[in-house]
Amino acid sequence: MNKKLLQRPYAWLLLGGLLCLFSCRTYNDAIGSYYGAIAQGRFDDAAMQLDKNKFLKYRRNQLLFCLEKGKTAFLQGQYAESNLYFNQADSLLESGGRNKAMDQALGLLTNPAMQQYRGEDFEKLLIHYYKSLNYMQLHMMEDAEVEARRISLSGYELNDRKNNRENRYSNDAFAMIIQGMVYESAGDINNAFIAYRNAADLFLRQEDHTYYGIPLPQQLQEDVLRTAAGLGFETERAYYARAFGNTRMPVEKQEGGEVMVFWENGLAPVKAEANFFFTLTERGPGNFGFTDGDNSLFIPFDFNLLPRDSCYKLRRHFEAFRVAFPKYVEQPLYYTGASIQRDSTLQVQMEKVEDINRLAFSTLQERFMKELGLALTRMAIKKLAEQQIKKENESLGEAFNLLSILAEKADTRNWQSLPHTIYYSRIPLKKGQNKLVLTLKGASTTQQVEFEVYGNGGLQTIHYSSLQKS
Template identity: 70%
Template sequence: MFISVRQWKWWLPLALAIPFFCSCRTYNSAVAPYYQAVSQGRFDEASTQLDKARFFRYGRNKLLFNMEKGKTAFLQGRYHESNLYFNAADSILSGYRGSRILDQTLGLVVNPAMQIYQGEDFERLLIHYYKSVNYLQLHQLEDAEVEARRISLGNYALNDRKKNNDKKYSNDAFSLIVQGIVYESAGDVNNAFISYRNAADIFLKSPDRRYYGVDMPAQLQADLLRTADQLGFQQEVQYYEQQFGRVYHRPADNDGGSVLVFWENGLAPVKAESNFFFTLTERGPGNFVFTDPNSRIFIPFDFNLFPRDSCDRLRRHLEAFRVAFPSYVEQPLYYTAADIQRDSTFSTTLEKVEDVNQLAFRTLQERFLKEMGLALTRLAIKKLAEYEIRKNDEVAGELFNLISLLAEKADTRNWQSLPHSIYYSRIPLKKGDNKITLTLKGKDNTQKVEFNVVGNGRLQTLHYASLQKS
């Protein structure tokens, strides 16, 4: 078939775009060797696989690379190196503003997977958790306090983005608990109390005192009451005793200090691609909505976004659309609970303090309508461009339509080395050596992990990850 010069203007760029858009791999499949290695505890190999993965050579994926590298170094106990990567991730997030308009335009015209990855809201706050623990492990208390103050800034920014909507993820209780732990480790009891109080108030305002899959930890209650008592805030002690339904008993003096144990259990959900089908219908004169086949979802569509002379054409031809949208797939848990013991004289059960799995599913659901509306607008823009091309070249218009269909992909990127959930507990220490035994419990298996912690009269931190899939 003879192709004119005018047609080549469309054929060449579109033909070159086909190999790029035809890939149907999700992020999970693109980094499968890395994910398999980290899930099985082979952290050195996981780090090497990250360096080898072609996926991370694109600038839009640099945030993911630094978050994954930072977490892998954290799991290896390489705390200084871990924070180098997390600091790089912070720089990417703070530097995004300058490219925001161009980046958003690219996502609207092509697909959101082509945009610079900015991280989920909870992912950004978890960077502060890892950096804080890194600094505490390195005994860099001043740096840890700086990071603690940045946790407040992160929560303020989250609250602003969600317009102080208590029905959405607009505060993060876990990050405030971590903030309190940092301040307490640095001897700043007053700021520790404020952090614990702010975290507790988030639970108290929530239905059933449950926040995104987490019941208010008894450890948080104890820490709030203890720090209030240390500061002589007896009115606050009495108030929160009533709120918690418990009586505060001042703990015995402990010359060895205590250790705060974090257990990271399982793996966060991974993103897959789901297809939604919508039809444009008119609901009243001039009111158009996209609705799914079951008429459960209604998304208004504003034709005023487009030039007036294009509206009639869109109304005549804009009928049914397939929209690719991300969906989470939960990863099975190998262990479901854990106890911790000190020298056969003290034992307790670790409490869940952060449910990353719940956060992922629910925050995606919260923004579904907004992002689906953007996706439908993107498809309408492509359809309008197709009509304009067809006016001059029918073949090029057909090819553009094909490429548009191939380019319709969901953004399936997420921070995959995050845990399914995080548990914690505070263990009193005696002066000198303390044998700490962590017992992990599954349906048909148990595992014991032993640590030696030297009691030095201060608050210390300890972490352990059991990320393997069943």
């Protein structure tokens, strides 16, 4: 790049425009047509927009394509097709996709948005939720039980990776509740009790009995006590009754069975880009790290990626790094609560059971320092490469610097058709036909949705999604 060209004012205006073009376009922008259709409840149109979207056809976005297609098919009531895509997503996660070492190198040399998307931990567990509901809607209980067992395997893997550390997302109470529901539907009460108990324990370990923004659900308490009593586990029933402060005896099974109603409200947060500025500093001989403007953060330099003497070279050639990092942006809710009524004789409030919005913000914060350290190391590698190129050719070095600036971009990808919050309720049914009315409540509006459910003596599921934003 010609040095005199960069000294001209219009060249810097052009550079500024290019920076905006490269750095401001997010994943949400890239799938805007699809996302808009989902938010407005135009699910058939959303499916077509997915198929036309070129960005999602890139190999690195293959997992996202499968997740979005699986969720859209679920919303359309196409449960078999939904699980075809979710099974493909599972296969991608298990295989790891392209060579992991090459993928990491690509991320370091460019930016993490160029790497294969591997999913957030909570996104991976929510695949089991959708697959379980799909199988139950298709009356494929053996497959649903297999999925329930896979929830435990996913939980073990997550626990091992997080080393069971406190204040880290290493289990998911909602996934365990789904597991218990599937086992109970299949008549496996012993495993249902274990799953419900494990979910309840996650809440009870917290001083305020909340788990990632969710208070201990009343329904979960009743599930633990009911299954313990049904198995004759009086010691366990009494223990949890005291722990819950719940002295009510379990309700007898209804002749028509029961239905689990799931309501998905709003849309999960989307990712945007935030910028941080750091300098490389030395705290003691050879103890290099990155520090922000007010010295409130100190992130050690990873010497496994670069020789130690590279840090001295870095300090001689530059003063500061700009690092792009993802941040979540909450999507406002149109509805804030709901109740479910059966045949004008029974009405209950829907309970929050999974706050995906809260999970997203919390889990990103939990790994903030680790991810920021990788981002800073990425920028340091680029800066050293730039200095080496400048030794050979000044113009090429400047061109490489420009490309590095343009390439510095946060990974703003996430599974965007997930809901903001999931609510649930368990409704007893009369034998034969039952009419259910779900009433959604907003700040200045209400909506009623009717369902017809045939009470067959078993445990069934129905779901409704209101994904629009305020």
